[in-house]
Amino acid sequence: MKPDELRNLAQREAELRxxxxxxxxxxxxxxxxxxxxxxxxxxFKDAVKELGVEEECYVARTGCIGTCSIAPAVLVxxxxxxxxxxxxxKVKEIVKEHIVNGRPVKEMLYGxxxxxxxxxxxxxxxxxxxxxxxxxxxxxxGGYYALLKxxxxxxxxxxxxxxxxxxxxxxxxxxxxxxLKWRYVARATGSPKYVIxxxxxGDPGVFANRTLAEADPHAIIEGMAIxxxxxxxxxxxxxxxxxxxxxxxxxxxxxxxxxxxGFLGEKIFETVFSFDIELRxxxxxxxxxxxxxxLASIEGRRAMPRPRPPYPAHSGLWGxxxxxxxxxxxxxxxxxxxxxxxxxxxxxxxNCTGTKCFSLTGKVNNPGLIEVPMGITLGEVVFEIGxxxxxxxxxxxxxxxxxxxxxxxxxxxxxxxxxESLNKAGAIMGSGGIVVLDDTSCxxxxxxxxxxxxxxxxxxxxxxxxxxxxKLYKILDGFTRGKGSLEDLNKVEELCEFIKEASLCGLGQTxxxxxxxxxxxxxxxxxxxxxxxxxxxxxxxxxxxxxSGVE
Amino acid sequence: MAKVRLxxxxxxxxxxxxxxxxxxxxxxxxxxxxxxxxHSPIADIKDFPENVDITLVEGAVGNEEQLELLKKIRRRxxxxxxxxxxxxxxxxxxxxxxxxxxxxxxxxRAYVENTMFNQGVPTQIPRLTERxxxxxxxxxxxxxxPGCPPPASLxxxxxNEFLDxxxxxxxxxxxxx
Amino acid sequence: MVEENQGLSKMIELTIDDKKVVAKxxxxxxxxxxxxxxxIPALCYLEGVSSFGGCRVCVVEIKGSTRVFASCVTPxxxxxxxxxxxxxLRRYRKWAIELLLAERPHVCSVCVANGSCELQQLATELxxxxxxxxxxxxxxxxxxxHERFAYDPNRCIxxxxxxxxxxxxxxxxxxxxxxxxxxxxxxxxxxxxxxxAESCTSCGKCSAVCPVGALxxxxxxxxxxxxxxxxxxxISRRIEKTIG
Numbered sequence: 001m002k003p004d005e006l007r008n009l010a011q012r013e014a015e016l017r018x019x020x021x022x023x024x025x026x027x028x029x030x031x032x033x034x035x036x037x038x039x040x041x042x043x044f045k046d047a048v049k050e051l052g053v054e055e056e057c058y059v060a061r062t063g064c065i066g067t068c069s070i071a072p073a074v075l076v077x078x079x080x081x082x083x084x085x086x087x088x089x090k091v092k093e094i095v096k097e098h099i100v101n102g103r104p105v106k107e108m109l110y111g112x113x114x115x116x117x118x119x120x121x122x123x124x125x126x127x128x129x130x131x132x133x134x135x136x137x138x139x140x141x142g143g144y145y146a147l148l149k150x151x152x153x154x155x156x157x158x159x160x161x162x163x164x165x166x167x168x169x170x171x172x173x174x175x176x177x178x179x180l181k182w183r184y185v186a187r188a189t190g191s192p193k194y195v196i197x198x199x200x201x202g203d204p205g206v207f208a209n210r211t212l213a214e215a216d217p218h219a220i221i222e223g224m225a226i227x228x229x230x231x232x233x234x235x236x237x238x239x240x241x242x243x244x245x246x247x248x249x250x251x252x253x254x255x256x257x258x259x260x261x262g263f264l265g266e267k268i269f270e271t272v273f274s275f276d277i278e279l280r281x282x283x284x285x286x287x288x289x290x291x292x293x294x295l296a297s298i299e300g301r302r303a304m305p306r307p308r309p310p311y312p313a314h315s316g317l318w319g320x321x322x323x324x325x326x327x328x329x330x331x332x333x334x335x336x337x338x339x340x341x342x343x344x345x346x347x348x349x350x351n352c353t354g355t356k357c358f359s360l361t362g363k364v365n366n367p368g369l370i371e372v373p374m375g376i377t378l379g380e381v382v383f384e385i386g387x388x389x390x391x392x393x394x395x396x397x398x399x400x401x402x403x404x405x406x407x408x409x410x411x412x413x414x415x416x417x418x419x420e421s422l423n424k425a426g427a428i429m430g431s432g433g434i435v436v437l438d439d440t441s442c443x444x445x446x447x448x449x450x451x452x453x454x455x456x457x458x459x460x461x462x463x464x465x466x467x468x469x470x471k472l473y474k475i476l477d478g479f480t481r482g483k484g485s486l487e488d489l490n491k492v493e494e495l496c497e498f499i500k501e502a503s504l505c506g507l508g509q510t511x512x513x514x515x516x517x518x519x520x521x522x523x524x525x526x527x528x529x530x531x532x533x534x535x536x537x538x539x540x541x542x543x544x545x546x547x548s549g550v551e
Numbered sequence: 552m553a554k555v556r557l558x559x560x561x562x563x564x565x566x567x568x569x570x571x572x573x574x575x576x577x578x579x580x581x582x583x584x585x586x587x588x589x590h591s592p593i594a595d596i597k598d599f600p601e602n603v604d605i606t607l608v609e610g611a612v613g614n615e616e617q618l619e620l621l622k623k624i625r626r627r628x629x630x631x632x633x634x635x636x637x638x639x640x641x642x643x644x645x646x647x648x649x650x651x652x653x654x655x656x657x658x659x660r661a662y663v664e665n666t667m668f669n670q671g672v673p674t675q676i677p678r679l680t681e682r683x684x685x686x687x688x689x690x691x692x693x694x695x696x697p698g699c700p701p702p703a704s705l706x707x708x709x710x711n712e713f714l715d716x717x718x719x720x721x722x723x724x725x726x727x728x
Numbered sequence: 729m730v731e732e733n734q735g736l737s738k739m740i741e742l743t744i745d746d747k748k749v750v751a752k753x754x755x756x757x758x759x760x761x762x763x764x765x766x767x768i769p770a771l772c773y774l775e776g777v778s779s780f781g782g783c784r785v786c787v788v789e790i791k792g793s794t795r796v797f798a799s800c801v802t803p804x805x806x807x808x809x810x811x812x813x814x815x816x817l818r819r820y821r822k823w824a825i826e827l828l829l830a831e832r833p834h835v836c837s838v839c840v841a842n843g844s845c846e847l848q849q850l851a852t853e854l855x856x857x858x859x860x861x862x863x864x865x866x867x868x869x870x871x872x873x874h875e876r877f878a879y880d881p882n883r884c885i886x887x888x889x890x891x892x893x894x895x896x897x898x899x900x901x902x903x904x905x906x907x908x909x910x911x912x913x914x915x916x917x918x919x920x921x922x923x924x925a926e927s928c929t930s931c932g933k934c935s936a937v938c939p940v941g942a943l944x945x946x947x948x949x950x951x952x953x954x955x956x957x958x959x960x961x962x963i964s965r966r967i968e969k970t971i972g
Contacts, residue, residue, distance in 0.1 A: 307801040310803075460886060463827055470910045498820050725852060726852050
């Protein structure tokens with residue numbers, strides 16, 4: 001595709017979009033599908049035809065709108081009218097009243113404005129508003145312009161500089177400066193170089209990356225192409241879990257579309273730059289999301305992490321310089337190039353710019369996929385966006401960062417969400433999971449649950465993680481059955497320190513977080529279990545006590 | 552000065568540690584000057600006495616009688632020493648934990664399947680615990696002498712250190728098995 | 729993995745325990761330390777094959793970093809200051825050995841490797857005189873099908889020495905891991921019985937390098953197999969002469 005062709009196509013598509021007075025976006029992501037979103041979609045198409053408004057109303061199949069609590073959700077533009085729990089029998093009324101008569105059906109609207117008020121959608125800019133399977137939809141909203149700009153008007157070093165100035169940090173959890181990482185890869189010697197997008201989101205209750213891929217796959221592809229240009233790579237891989245069939249399907253089609261349009265392949269935009277992307281499916285191991293494990297898995301070996309250095313930037317895939325970023329990081333890149341690093345750096349807080357997507361779940365009134373500017377407080381997320389815990393319940397704790405994230409208590413709700421503050425409090429940014437717990441949850445039991453998850457997902461390579469976590473689980477399990485003594489708490493802390501400090505990869509290094517933070521902030525619950533043999537939340541001691549405890 | 556009250560106990564083990572204890576030979580005489588043996592399988596005293604200073608416990612906990620006895624020992628002893636591998640970590644005694652078949656089947660295996668004469672599970676024995684425990688899984692243990700059995704010299708060293716009011720240092724002196 | 733350096737390479741200077749040493753760039757801390765007669769305990773490390781970094785016994789501190797590093801897989805660098813012994817390191821090493829002993833039923837008194845077992849020796853050396861965590865009593869089936877060798881998974885510590893030696897020295901890769909986490913298991917071919925593992929050349933290197941009594945030569949005390957054969961095997965990396 002030539003640069004002019006892109007401009008023309010974008011113009012045509014934008015005009016086409018404008019020619020419709022209304023656009024009905026039906027969310028068909030993994031969250032809304034089980035509630036019959038596809039049936040609702042076809043019902044809308046039928047209704048529009050039946051009522052004769054086909055010419056002025058476009059019905060689109062889109063990705064996630066972000067409000068998973070009101071699935072299936074339908075967004076009507078202009079005006080962003082959001083209909084909740086739309087079933088096929090409601091469709092006709094909506095079309096008749098809203099489209100034909102121009103009167104939105106108030107009683108069916110999602111009245112919760114607070115949910116969106118504190119959010120800022122950069123990564124999810126197109127989510128719920130474009131059809132992820134139509135590349136033209138993406139182009140209509142300015143898609144692949146950033147790639148064009150990078151290839152025709154910027155040097156690779158200029159792209160890196162722009163990303164570096166934006167202050168963007170890796171959204172995979174560790175928070176390494178993206179610009180710096182790109183520079184390492186760009187300067188590394190070796191050829192070919194590779195770009196890998198990490199979409200191996202294995203955490204229970206986390207669906208941010210998946211939703212992004214389902215809603216706006218081209219943002220990821222475009223981000224990767226720009227990165228490839230910047231670091232000098234010619235080949236890219238998207239490593240995605242095979243448990244995400246919709247995301248896999250969407251990405252597969254998106255890659256094909258991008259290839260047929262010439263955004264991937266040889267001589268992109270008639271420059272010397274060539275780049276193509278291949279999809280690689282993971283086989284269901286949580287640890288495969290670790291960057292060196294991804295390398296092993298793509299190379300066809302057992303997904304076991306290896307020690308760093310050497311870093312993938314110097315010796316990655318097949319020993320070649322490799323850039324690995326999370327898909328969310330890549331999705332940020334096109335916007336940064338189009339709107340400028342200064343604009344991006346103005347969002348969020350100092351040293352932590354931009355936004356972050358979170359899957360907000362647990363005991364919260366409005367669960368869903370949210371995107372918030374960095375620096376927002378946990379309290380704002382839980383109570384203003386999430387609407388707090390269900391009526392009659394009391395907030396207890398919030399877990400940030402997936403299964404190995406820490407639990408933070410009520411008095412830390414004014415903690416700003418940025419890498420540093422979270423780390424200091426014992427939590428992590430991690431993969432972007434926020435799980436809210438109310439007073440029906442037992443903290444010992446919860447710590448046990450997440451430890452068990454990590455036990456199951458440990459690759460088995462290093463002793464602290466493989467054997468240590470299992471012992472930690474056994475001790476916690478003992479606590480919930482009335483075994484154990486107060487001295488065991490010291491043992492738990494010592495064991496946690498060993499696992500945290502001596503483990504090989506991020507899985508083991510963060511796995512003790514749930515235990516350590518619950519011990520720190522909810523120690524009284526442990527003591528109640530051990531001394532009084534009582535569970536304050538009434539969860540434990542259901543299977544009777546153990547045979548013996550140390551006297 | 553009153554002599555130090557020493558006890559030795561034999562739980563589920565082969566008595567090899569006690570044999571090794573006796574292997575201290577002439578040093579036993581020196582030991583006898585310093586301690587009063589208040590309870591031991593080699594001295595016929597039925598109940599475990601009160602106010603014991605040091606107790607060497609050989610063997611793991613394999614039945615409920617031993618479980619009770621060990622708890623009693625803990626209450627009545629100042630320094631409780633896990634004596635030998637079985638007491639320290641279960642060792643051979645605990646190999647029945649591998650069977651994972653429940654106590655009835657363990658008895659059946661021993662008294663029915665693996666014998667030719669007088670087959671039958673005895674009824675007059677204490678109930679087996681569901682699994683075999685090392686001492687520190689049941690009570691707090693103050694000191695550990697690993698070894699199967701621990702050499703006589705090591706036993707002698709540990710006892711003498713305690714008798715002289717020091718905590719023994721096993722640095723590199725012990726060996727499992 | 730730390731690659732062995734071939735030919736001329738850059739020499740660098742670093743400090744190990746306040747001792748200034750010169751080393752080849754890219755060599756592992758453990759290798760450099762041993763060359764300079766500085767002892768660091770290690771278990772899964774095996775000279776002559778690639779390093780694995782799994783047992784975490786060889787952890788060291790590096791000044792300027794709060795974390796600890798497995799010295800067998802951490803390359804030396806210019807000006808690095810390594811600490812090989814501290815209260816913290818001893819604590820971590822002790823935990824590593826303790827967890828290994830508790831992970832599967834290691835009963836030294838009935839083990840073929842009793843007296844020549846590296847895990848047992850390290851327990852003595854690091855003062856693991858008891859276990860603070862409950863022991864596991866796994867019940868894997870023994871593989872006694874091979875004519876000369878035996879495999880007892882209940883004694884395996886998953887150090888992968890056998891896997892590496894089979895792959896990198898013998899070059900057949902009969903042995904590998906299956907499952908993950910605590911359920912990881914060393915297997916032959918596609919989890920075949922040993923005698924049916926067609927790729928196996930019966931060279932016996934695996935049993936010679938097994939630090940514990942998981943892989944052993946039938947009818948021979950492990951001490952005999954290990955002392956004579958292992959030492960000569962590892963040091964001169966003789967491949968043609970094997971046990972039997």
